[in-house]
Amino acid sequence: MKIRHRVAFKDCLKQIHTLQDGTIDLIVTDPPYGQDYSTGRRQQTMRSTTRIANDDGTLDIGKLLWEFDRVTAPHSHCYIFTSWKTVDEWKREFERFFVLKNILIWSKDNHTAGDLHWSYAQSYEMILFGMKGRKKLKGTRDRDSVYIPKIKSHKQVHLLQKPERLIEYLITKSTGPNEVVLDPFAGSGTVGACCARLLRNSIQFEIDLRYERPLLARLRAAIGASEIEQEIEVQ
Numbered sequence: 301m302k303i304r305h306r307v308a309f310k311d312c313l314k315q316i317h318t319l320q321d322g323t324i325d326l327i328v329t330d331p332p333y334g335q336d337y338s339t340g341r342r343q344q345t346m347r348s349t350t351r352i353a354n355d356d357g358t359l360d361i362g363k364l365l366w367e368f369d370r371v372t373a374p375h376s377h378c379y380i381f382t383s384w385k386t387v388d389e390w391k392r393e394f395e396r397f398f399v400l401k402n403i404l405i406w407s408k409d410n411h412t413a414g415d416l417h418w419s420y421a422q423s424y425e426m427i428l429f430g431m432k433g434r435k436k437l438k439g440t441r442d443r444d445s446v447y448i449p450k451i452k453s454h455k456q457v458h459l460l461q462k463p464e465r466l467i468e469y470l471i472t473k474s475t476g477p478n479e480v481v482l483d484p485f486a487g488s489g490t491v492g493a494c495c496a497r498l499l500r501n502s503i504q505f506e507i508d509l510r511y512e513r514p515l516l517a518r519l520r521a522a523i524g525a526s527e528i529e530q531e532i533e534v535q
């Protein structure tokens with residue numbers, strides 16, 4: 301078994317056509333939420349503050365989901381992180397191509413600042429979980445909500461970096477070794493690093509070149525810790 305990781309630091313909407321029909325066993329992705337994260341208090345407090353590309357709500361979600369449908373295998377799973385503010389549009393497009401099985405809740409230990417006196421502090425994210433064809437989840441029947449602490453800010457290399465424990469959990473529930481996982485909005489490369497550790501092949505796209513070094517460093521470190529031969533192709 302030889303595990304392969306392909307990374308392209310390019311716009312996923314312009315690159316995804318290079319993937320062949322029906323070749324992806326799982327999509328796990330965390331797209332820009334369309335609510336411009338680089339604002340207000342975050343801008344002042346995050347050490348590694350960066351504007352998130354395409355976080356202005358202009359992403360063509362319909363085209364993206366059409367491509368997700370095209371590239372996924374006849375029996376496959378798809379997870380898309382979203383928020384309560386943008387879930388309606390994502391859900392509408394998602395359900396055109398996948399059977400929506402759950403909206404998972406990732407409950408975390410921190411919460412957003414927001415308007416202190418006018419709303420509740422948001423402490424969770426939503427994950428659309430859907431299926432094409434018939435593919436069983438692995439392991440026990442789990443609850444649709446999971447509590448995993450957020451990464452401490454001093455350890456983050458990306459403003460919206462997801463915990464490896466959470467991503468590894470989703471990958472393990474939905475794939476076996478040697479299957480192919482796609483993340484078209486890779487950021488700091490959490491999905492790729494988890495795939496290397498779990499011996500899944502990965503394909504990652506990321507438009508922002510500032511994440512090239514951290515993403516590749518994480519991938520190489522995860523490969524270095526594994527005993528199986530793995531190769532990286534960077535485009």
Ligand SMILES: C[S@@+](CC[C@H](N)C(=O)[O-])C[C@H]1O[C@@H](n2cnc3c(N)ncnc32)[C@H](O)[C@@H]1O
Pocket residue numbers: 310311312313330331332333352353354458460461462484485486487488489490491505506507508511
């Ligand atoms: C929410 S972040 C992902 C963070 C990632 N889950 C992690 O753990 O580091 C979304 C990422 O999508 C990238 N992005 C936005 N538009 C893109 C596009 N059209 N193609 C590829 N990447 C894009 C942004 O630069 C950002 O890094």
